[in-house]
Amino acid sequence: MYINLISHYLPQQIIPNSYFKEVNGLSEEWILNRTGIKERRKALKSENTNTMAEEAVNIAIKKLPYSINDIDLIIGATYSPYDTVGTLAHYIQNQFNISDTKSISVSSACSSFINSIEIVEGYFATNKIEKALVIASEHNTAYHNKMDMQAGHLWGDGAASFFISKKKFSDKDFQILDVNTTGLGNVGKSIEAVMLRPNYGGIKMPFGKDVFIHATRYMVKSINDILLKNKLNINDVDYIIPHQANLKIIENIRVQLGVEKEKVLISIDKLGNTGCASTPITFSQNLHKFKKGDLIVFTVFGGGYSSGAMLVSK
Amino acid sequence: MYINLISHYLPQQIIPNSYFKEVNGLSEEWILNRTGIKERRKALKSENTNTMAEEAVNIAIKKLPYSINDIDLIIGATYSPYDTVGTLAHYIQNQFNISDTKSISVSSACSSFINSIEIVEGYFATNKIEKALVIASEHNTAYHNKMDMQAGHLWGDGAASFFISKKKFSDKDFQILDVNTTGLGNVGKSIEAVMLRPNYGGIKMPFGKDVFIHATRYMVKSINDILLKNKLNINDVDYIIPHQANLKIIENIRVQLGVEKEKVLISIDKLGNTGCASTPITFSQNLHKFKKGDLIVFTVFGGGYSSGAMLVSK
Numbered sequence: 001m002y003i004n005l006i007s008h009y010l011p012q013q014i015i016p017n018s019y020f021k022e023v024n025g026l027s028e029e030w031i032l033n034r035t036g037i038k039e040r041r042k043a044l045k046s047e048n049t050n051t052m053a054e055e056a057v058n059i060a061i062k063k064l065p066y067s068i069n070d071i072d073l074i075i076g077a078t079y080s081p082y083d084t085v086g087t088l089a090h091y092i093q094n095q096f097n098i099s100d101t102k103s104i105s106v107s108s109a110c111s112s113f114i115n116s117i118e119i120v121e122g123y124f125a126t127n128k129i130e131k132a133l134v135i136a137s138e139h140n141t142a143y144h145n146k147m148d149m150q151a152g153h154l155w156g157d158g159a160a161s162f163f164i165s166k167k168k169f170s171d172k173d174f175q176i177l178d179v180n181t182t183g184l185g186n187v188g189k190s191i192e193a194v195m196l197r198p199n200y201g202g203i204k205m206p207f208g209k210d211v212f213i214h215a216t217r218y219m220v221k222s223i224n225d226i227l228l229k230n231k232l233n234i235n236d237v238d239y240i241i242p243h244q245a246n247l248k249i250i251e252n253i254r255v256q257l258g259v260e261k262e263k264v265l266i267s268i269d270k271l272g273n274t275g276c277a278s279t280p281i282t283f284s285q286n287l288h289k290f291k292k293g294d295l296i297v298f299t300v301f302g303g304g305y306s307s308g309a310m311l312v313s314k
Numbered sequence: 315m316y317i318n319l320i321s322h323y324l325p326q327q328i329i330p331n332s333y334f335k336e337v338n339g340l341s342e343e344w345i346l347n348r349t350g351i352k353e354r355r356k357a358l359k360s361e362n363t364n365t366m367a368e369e370a371v372n373i374a375i376k377k378l379p380y381s382i383n384d385i386d387l388i389i390g391a392t393y394s395p396y397d398t399v400g401t402l403a404h405y406i407q408n409q410f411n412i413s414d415t416k417s418i419s420v421s422s423a424c425s426s427f428i429n430s431i432e433i434v435e436g437y438f439a440t441n442k443i444e445k446a447l448v449i450a451s452e453h454n455t456a457y458h459n460k461m462d463m464q465a466g467h468l469w470g471d472g473a474a475s476f477f478i479s480k481k482k483f484s485d486k487d488f489q490i491l492d493v494n495t496t497g498l499g500n501v502g503k504s505i506e507a508v509m510l511r512p513n514y515g516g517i518k519m520p521f522g523k524d525v526f527i528h529a530t531r532y533m534v535k536s537i538n539d540i541l542l543k544n545k546l547n548i549n550d551v552d553y554i555i556p557h558q559a560n561l562k563i564i565e566n567i568r569v570q571l572g573v574e575k576e577k578v579l580i581s582i583d584k585l586g587n588t589g590c591a592s593t594p595i596t597f598s599q600n601l602h603k604f605k606k607g608d609l610i611v612f613t614v615f616g617g618g619y620s621s622g623a624m625l626v627s628k
Contacts, residue, residue: 093498125439
């Protein structure tokens with residue numbers, strides 16, 4: 001399957017680390033040293049999970065090599081929904097007046113985007129659809145407690161769109177060579193390490209160390225597994241796009257894999273943790289870097305827990 | 315694909331119509347006449363979307379013809395999540411200590427269960443999995459406003475589990491002959507007719523008439539489409555299991571289809587609207603009725619909007 005078009009949208013409002021000094025008591029340097037985050041984006045009051053996704057699609061639509069009405073599957077990937085009934089996918093169907101499409105929204109926390117790609121793969125295998133739109137959008141600031149010293153400063157908002165079809169439409173397209181996900185609800189502190197309970201205080205992250213241990217283990221394992229399955233080696237990989245939760249996690253993974261810094265793409269410094277939108281946003285921001293023949297691997301880890309990887313070639 | 319086992323769980327707490335007289339001002343008779351609902355179940359304070367699903371799986375597990383650890387895909391279907399990070403699927407993975415499984419949770423409102431079955435179909439088509447557990451669970455009373463005169467009295471809580479595999483395990487198994495879903499975000503008042511916005515007051519249903527018009531249209535269309543595709547006629551159908559939102563909607567569908575009352579299975583009188591869990595619960599409650607050779611069709615409609623149908627044979 002091919003990625004025909006990619007876009008992302010970031011809210012204009014920038015929240016620098018200095019903002020948190022009076023909010024949760026953490027200094028600019030403390031936050032930067034512990035997380036690698038310098039600033040993050042925050043949606044305006046007029047924005048939400050759905051409108052950010054709409055903006056991302058609006059950015060893409062002018063370049064789409066087919067009509068948006070040709071889309072026959074819309075998947076909204078988010079753990080920070082605006083509406084769980086008129087979901088992210090249904091909102092996009094509504095705003096772009098797309099008829100005869102399947103619409104679902106999916107959460108597997110920060111893995112939701114990669115899980116959504118795997119669901120597309122399944123729909124392609126049934127021959128029920130030809131063209132899918134996967135939108136990852138997170139409105140973390142709608143659910144986080146900015147005064148929380150453990151996690152208030154970590155989160156950012158943003159959205160990305162991936163138009164995926166069975167067919168290649170241009171030489172700019174990327175091919176998805178493989179995708180795989182794994183649920184990890186059975187390891188570590190899984191379901192209590194990161195929580196977003198809408199009726200119980202929103203986002204909480206009481207067990208950061210447990211997240212660190214499992215994220216560094218399973219993001220490396222996900223890459224190694226997908227490379228092995230495809231008879232590839234880490235040296236074949238030109239770029240790694242890891243989930244952007246913490247620069248220390250990313251650096252740990254980089255060292256374990258033994259790859260150069262230039263190969264690991266980063267957005268966390270400017271965007272914080274944008275949830276399941278973090279890898280597609282990072283990919284979209286770096287499109288100018290990718291050359292014909294490049295091999296790019298996504299690796300993600302989510303609360304709950306969950307992991308996944310995707311292998312893409314230019 | 316085959317349904318190897320089905321179960322459901324209902325909270326013990328019964329809320330009769332008489333409860334609402336002092337809560338939202340509606341009388342027992344008014345509610346019964348307008349909705350067909352006599353009573354509904356309400357989760358205890360110690361229960362939530364995840365624990366109800368766990369109870370449903372606990373009821374099933376003794377009869378499961380394979381180890382629950384053989385499950386390689388868990389899908390949680392819900393629009394009323396307890397936690398969007400440690401999702402319904404991840405919680406079930408955790409509680410039953412299931413390793414090496416994919417875990418995702420899905421919302422397409424009251425269609426979520428049928429959408430989940432279609433996702434299973436896709437995973438089967440990729441040959442990535444052999445056995446799936448689909449859990450539908452709704453904790454409507456965690457998000458509704460019982461004082462709301464439009465919808466406070468409509469909702470009930472409950473959960474159901476479906477164990478699905480590529481293989482038939484016994485003569486008690488059902489075969490899923492076909493499943494299809496359609497997003498309807500582009501018709502009528504779709505994304506504003508029913509809402510569950512966790513940060514904006516939970517469940518609201520400001521356009522009940524628009525829901526009625528589209529539910530009666532698309533639940534009939536979904537049945538007719540799936541029968542036509544499978545070269546079947548409505549007279550071939552032994553039982554219809556419609557989404558249980560309102561007895562007037564169900565009766566309208568029955569008359570449009572021209573089928574006898576005995577063929578249309580009902581749980582709304584005792585359970586209210588149990589969201590996407592309504593059709594699997596109703597199916598589970600009526601297992602004793604189904605004879606060898608019976609053809610059963612599910613038809614659903616959800617806020618957002620969305621629709622779907624599933625054809626099952628005994």
